[in-house]
Amino acid sequence: MGSKFGIGSLSIVMISLLLSLAPKLEAELTTVEQAPKSDGSISFLVIGDWGRRGFYNQSQVALQMGRIGEKMDINFVVSTGDNIYDNGMKSIDDPAFQLSFTNIYTSPSLQKPWYIVLGNHDYRGDVEAQLSPFLRSMDSRWICMRSFIVDAEIAELFFVDTTPFVDAYFLNPQGQTYDWRGVSPRESYLQTILTDLDMGLRESRAKWKIVVGHHAIKSASIHGNTKELESLLLPILEANNVHLYVNGHDHCLQQISTSQSPIQFITSGGGSKAWRGYYNWKTPEDMKFFYDGQGFMSVKITRTEMGIVFYDVSGNILHKWDTSKMLYTDLEFPL
Numbered sequence: 001m002g003s004k005f006g007i008g009s010l011s012i013v014m015i016s017l018l019l020s021l022a023p024k025l026e027a028e029l030t031t032v033e034q035a036p037k038s039d040g041s042i043s044f045l046v047i048g049d050w051g052r053r054g055f056y057n058q059s060q061v062a063l064q065m066g067r068i069g070e071k072m073d074i075n076f077v078v079s080t081g082d083n084i085y086d087n088g089m090k091s092i093d094d095p096a097f098q099l100s101f102t103n104i105y106t107s108p109s110l111q112k113p114w115y116i117v118l119g120n121h122d123y124r125g126d127v128e129a130q131l132s133p134f135l136r137s138m139d140s141r142w143i144c145m146r147s148f149i150v151d152a153e154i155a156e157l158f159f160v161d162t163t164p165f166v167d168a169y170f171l172n173p174q175g176q177t178y179d180w181r182g183v184s185p186r187e188s189y190l191q192t193i194l195t196d197l198d199m200g201l202r203e204s205r206a207k208w209k210i211v212v213g214h215h216a217i218k219s220a221s222i223h224g225n226t227k228e229l230e231s232l233l234l235p236i237l238e239a240n241n242v243h244l245y246v247n248g249h250d251h252c253l254q255q256i257s258t259s260q261s262p263i264q265f266i267t268s269g270g271g272s273k274a275w276r277g278y279y280n281w282k283t284p285e286d287m288k289f290f291y292d293g294q295g296f297m298s299v300k301i302t303r304t305e306m307g308i309v310f311y312d313v314s315g316n317i318l319h320k321w322d323t324s325k326m327l328y329t330d331l332e333f334p335l
């Protein structure tokens with residue numbers, strides 16, 4: 001009994017010492033503060049898979065984003081990645097940046113912060129160039145990081161760098177070269193993302209939690225579900241009451257929600273090239289909306305409601321969905 005007590009005391013001392021030496025366990029993801037509107041609400045647009053120098057209807061989609069952005073008085077724009085086709089940026093001087101971004105999204109309403117994640121096509125070029133603050137000095141809208149948080153008070157958006165999760169890019173790159181600087185060693189890179197995301201979501205006191213990545217957890221289009229995200233990312237989202245998971249990668253617009261999960265799985269990847277002509281989904285009751293063509297999405301969030309709307313290349317409304325939250329959820333976090 002005595003020795004047990006002694007060992008226990010020693011263990012406690014050692015654990016205390018180790019804890020004092022260990023790095024502080026708090027969310028490591030960079031957080032960007034985004035002011036909401038004066039009534040506390042926010043609205044924003046979501047676009048993905050777009051950087052094609054205006055071709056494949058990129059310019060037409062951009063024009064309609066400007067129109068809807070003005071109508072909604074948006075706070076910011078979210079990009080779900082594949083920002084520059086076909087192979088990302090060659091360097092920070094690559095004219096693709098102006099030709100595919102600055103010169104395309106010219107509407108006054110789109111002169112807001114753009115929160116941007118990387119896609120697999122971005123990883124085929126100089127990744128460091130897209131992440132460089134030099135781009136921000138050329139166009140102050142550009143806020144591109146690997147994984148980060150946007151804190152808009154009423155809602156928090158968690159951006160996740162999903163490309164390094166996909167085994168095939170490492171095991172079977174099919175002749176493509178990926179810029180894995182900053183990712184190796186892969187295992188610890190992925191583990192850090194998952195730990196930081198889990199901690200960030202757990203610490204969040206925002207009424208609405210949205211996670212943004214490039215690859216779909218669930219999709220009926222050509223790329224389908226991303227099994228690595230289903231096994232590694234989805235459990236964290238489900239454990240932390242995430243409302244929306246938003247991605248690009250498949251060049252379509254879609255909303256899936258299953259009876260197994262309260263999360264809405266949203267694809268907004270219609271920023272330019274589309275019309276793959278592929279659809280494979282076995283549970284029609286879960287498919288709330290699917291559109292194979294170009295377009296984008298808007299999101300409006302208040303204290304009690306969140307609404308999303310999908311638009312086509314002409315700005316026509318294709319699909320709407322909204323949900324409400326009872327005010328009594330304030331009691332979840334009493335003062």
Ligand SMILES: [Zn+2]
Pocket residue numbers: 082119120121214248249250
């Ligand atoms: Zn992609």
